[in-house]
Amino acid sequence: MEARLGSKRLAALGGLLALAGGVAALTPGAMAAAGPVHKCANKTEVIEIQGGPGEAPRKYKVTIKAISTQGVSCAAAYKFLALQYKSNTTSTIPEHYKCTTGHFKVPVGTVPQVCTKPGAKIQYAGQGG
Numbered sequence: 001m002e003a004r005l006g007s008k009r010l011a012a013l014g015g016l017l018a019l020a021g022g023v024a025a026l027t028p029g030a031m032a033a034a035g036p037v038h039k040c041a042n043k044t045e046v047i048e049i050q051g052g053p054g055e056a057p058r059k060y061k062v063t064i065k066a067i068s069t070q071g072v073s074c075a076a077a078y079k080f081l082a083l084q085y086k087s088n089t090t091s092t093i094p095e096h097y098k099c100t101t102g103h104f105k106v107p108v109g110t111v112p113q114v115c116t117k118p119g120a121k122i123q124y125a126g127q128g129g
Contacts, residue, residue: 035119040067040074045085066106066125077122080115097122 102112
């Protein structure tokens with residue numbers, strides 16, 4: 001009876017050790033995949049708005065604030081944001097990102113945006129509401 005109880009304890013201990021080993025093996029990989037968070041400086045983009053017939057396009061400066069990235073550099077984020085704001089259609093999102101409204105603290109008068117693709121995340125506050 002005691003031999004059976006001892007073997008069950010040994011099996012349970014082996015299972016716990018295997019579980020701990022699996023968690024320890026996966027944790028560094030998950031940390032490396034996410035990458036460090038970079039806080040980037042504000043960026044100003046100039047966009048052109050088409051006027052009515054016979055009118056010249058108007059130029060507006062748009063300031064993008066609270067830019068942070070994970071898995072990409074600030075330079076890559078600036079490139080993405082330039083493509084995003086200079087795109088002729090607002091429904092086109094460049095570089096295969098998927099963007100949604102974010103839920104993080106932003107300055108008054110801006111709208112939080114989060115754009116992600118596998119291995120990359122860009123958060124920013126665009127002008128708006």
